[in-house]
Amino acid sequence: MSPTQPVSALGGIPFLVIMVVKVIVVFVSVITTVAFMTLLERWISAWIQDRLGPNRVGPKGLFQPLADGLKNFVKEETYPDQASRFYFVMAPMLSMIPAMITFAVIPFASPLPTPWGLVDMVVADLPIGILYILALTSLGVYGIVMAGWSSNNKYSLLGGMRASAQMVSYEVALGLALIPVFMLAGNVTLTGIISMQQQMHLWYAFPLGLAFFLFIVASFAECNRLPFDLPEAEQELVAGFHAEYSSMKFAMFMIAEYSNMLTASALMATLFLGGWDIPLWQGDNMWLGPAGIVGATPAWWKTLLTFGSFATKTAFFVFLFMWVRWTVPRFRYDQVMHLGWKVMLPTALAFIGLTGTSILVLDSLGVPYGLVYGLAMTAVNVVAMVAFFWILDRDRVIAGAEGYERRVRIAEAHARGMRVPPPVTQHAGD
């Protein structure tokens, strides 16, 4: 007889032990994954630039993160005289702690049956779910601003100010891109959102594609990754907010950045690609809610398989972060603010209206929540995406500076009475 009740219903010692074990396992896994993501980033960079990556430390350079960690520990720490010592030391900790604990609400596999009951494969299935993530990602900006201000360095201060303005701007777009998900799922817990996607037999990336795109872009900006790495733009600000940091305090900012990336990737996979759901297979459609298990029977091998599914999807988004880094050049600061406020915010609001209208129309037509419902919304969404990318955009946002120059050339040609602008002359320095 397999257990059907969650362990937490029993309380007592098994609950405590399982809780502590989950916390430790997840913490160690996140730290290890972050360490290897730094290596992965260098390998992928090397691969994209057609050169050798790290390959000296250990087999194929596998021990590189270990060596980096050790090196960072024994390097000299420098404290600038003008810096505010207390805030200078606090900043990396304030940056790292929220980044490390955000992962706690993300479910990474289907429930695992144990002799004491079902164990939900998530550190904490909070009733507020994703609001916890939104709250903690906002906290991350304090560490960055504090680092920039306390260093008393002009580059750092500018980097910190840029980071705060950029992160708050894109947080609005990030939050608004999530609203359609809540509307469709009627739930803010991540386990609930996964279950609703399984019940639809369609991942939310399809019916809510535009929100998915906005969420990806906003996540890149929140993580300060290229093309949004203005806060640490090397060519302008040396290293931005962490220019004055050395040894382990510098490494802590890196740990924070990479674990933010990991959490963002896992979140994208969970909200829009069904989390640990395995596509085209109904054997994993289960939800361990407050009332016990609903749907398929849990099994240990299902837990393993679904974890593989989750890891694959997350790894894809991690790869996307690194891929985009070497594909899209950095925005200018005015372009970043323009994109965040004048493009993404109105688009997200319009998409909320569109999603609301289509849900209400489908409900009033009596269509049950399921595949047909999802496909109908996907059709509406495809129209919205075509309108957004093709009709509304036309080189204004996606093409960046190049599109801007082309529009200027066309405008100049029209002013001179020419119908077609002359071809671009290549300068020797280009």
Place this chain on the structure above:
Amino acid sequence: MLEAYAPILILAVVSAVAAAGMVIGSHFLGPIRPTPAKRGVYESGITPLGNARERFSVKFYMVAILFIVFDLETVFLIPWAVTFRALGVSGFVEMLIFIGVLLVGFVYVWKKGALQWE
């Protein structure tokens, strides 16, 4: 209900200990041999002129104020979105009016040039 937050507390303590351990550990493991050059502020090799904490663009404040308005809007939207189906058409229309009021302010801010960075 509150027991759901217990793992978060444990994880926060573990992370805080790890973070503090990294700062303290590297403080004792690494050498500290300060020289005037190391203790100065790095400004690409030029001797820094004055303090960094001077006046900066007012745009950053404006973005912060706008953020508060629109982030609060997001927070108001979340409970509405979760109960969206139960509220039906009337709830949707009410929220559209709310968003419309905020959009008037947004258009005003846009036309005033508060979102213009050059």
